[in-house]
Amino acid sequence: MDALKSNADIIITGRVADPSLFLAPMIHEFGWPVDDYDLMAKGTVVGHLLECAGQVTGGYFADPVKKPVPDLDTLGHPFADIFVDGSAIISKVEGTGGEVNLATAKEQLLYEVVNPYSYLTPDVSADFTTVHLEQVGENQVKVWGGTGKEKPPTLKVSVGYQAGFLGEGEISYAGCNALARAWLAGEIIEKRCKGDFSDLRIDYVGVSSIHRTDFHHTIEPYEVRLWVAANAPTAAKAALIGEEVEALYTNGPAGGGGARKYVTEVIGIVSVLVDRQNIIPKVAFFGSASIMVLRAPLHDSNYGSINRI
Known part of the structure; x- marks a missing residue:
């Protein structure tokens, strides 16, 4: 105000x-x-x-x-x-x-x-x-x-933290038996990577990637994109996911194409509630541009002092 x-x-x-x-x-x-x-x-x-x-x-x-x-x-x-x-x-x-x-x-x-x-x-x-x-x-x-x-009486504060790295790999299969070939590719990746990545996720885009089930649909898709992802503590380890998927070109089922690989740094978010009495709003004014900057320093013995702009 x-x-x-x-x-x-x-x-x-x-x-x-x-x-x-x-x-x-x-x-x-x-x-x-x-x-x-x-x-x-x-x-x-x-x-x-x-x-x-x-x-x-x-x-x-x-x-x-x-x-x-x-x-x-x-x-x-x-x-x-x-x-x-x-x-x-x-x-x-x-x-x-x-x-x-x-x-x-x-x-x-x-x-x-x-x-x-x-x-x-x-x-x-x-x-x-x-x-x-x-x-x-x-x-x-x-x-x-x-x-x-x-x-x-409390306010919600979202705290960001460094949460490792996400490794991803994708490859497509099209034509006859596309889904069967994609399943075989997924089985290969799971056997090769499950021991090193506890949260390995394998999805078949267009079949079961959103709800994680196909609801027993009997339609045979003409094309399927395999998507593999896992978290890792380092970028180097996360990169192994994409490398394994790319290797499916010549070390996996026939006809795979369009492989891509990514490594992304992950910023995690934790939401906590704090007593609103610990939030002290401040207003700063920057002259000729008539710009107001609102700061809400958070003072709490468990969090120290966090300046949020």
Whole structure:
């Protein structure tokens, strides 16, 4: 709020809760008290609908058979006309692709919501079950309602750490018996690598790589791409995965092609909860450019001092 009051042209902050980016301007413009948790919830509902941009205008919603969305190549991002009581009308720029309707709004309202009775943010515990939606015009959905309870006493902090290296290898098999040849290639890799890589993963892209099962489908694919991956403590060891897959060219089933190999450094993420009293927000101002930088140092005996920009 201090940053908004400064009239800065640009405000830069660290990772904050997505709906809070929209709630803060509402609090600033309407003068909402931050302990009015019903208003905090209503603003959070609007922010949640807007936070994923094109999702509420048909992106991620679209299915060409069951839920067709027009002109996704020019998908318009949403905007909201927000009123002092916390209600709003979600729409998009005229002439852009996509659409805003009850279905797109309902899907986005429920997106990434674990408990609709208590959607937790740093600002409020919001009850989404009291939200109402109404189509009030073409590409216009009115949203109102939403109640709130006191904000949680803790804040979520995501801590990154060096988590080793990921080795990957891919190769394709096409034509008659493509799946059988891919299976044979996977068996070869498993026998050669399982002893050195405890988390070895072998997938058959187009058959069972997403759900890890083929659900007993009997369709014989004409082409299959074998994908192999494993984590390793060093880049050199991770590279062995790609080397073994590439060796399948002349040391594996017939007709393999298009082999590729990768090594990627992995940054792991651990999310923890900390007492919000340990978070001390600070605001820095950078002169002529009117840029505000928000820092939130975290002071805790277990973590030392972490400056997040």
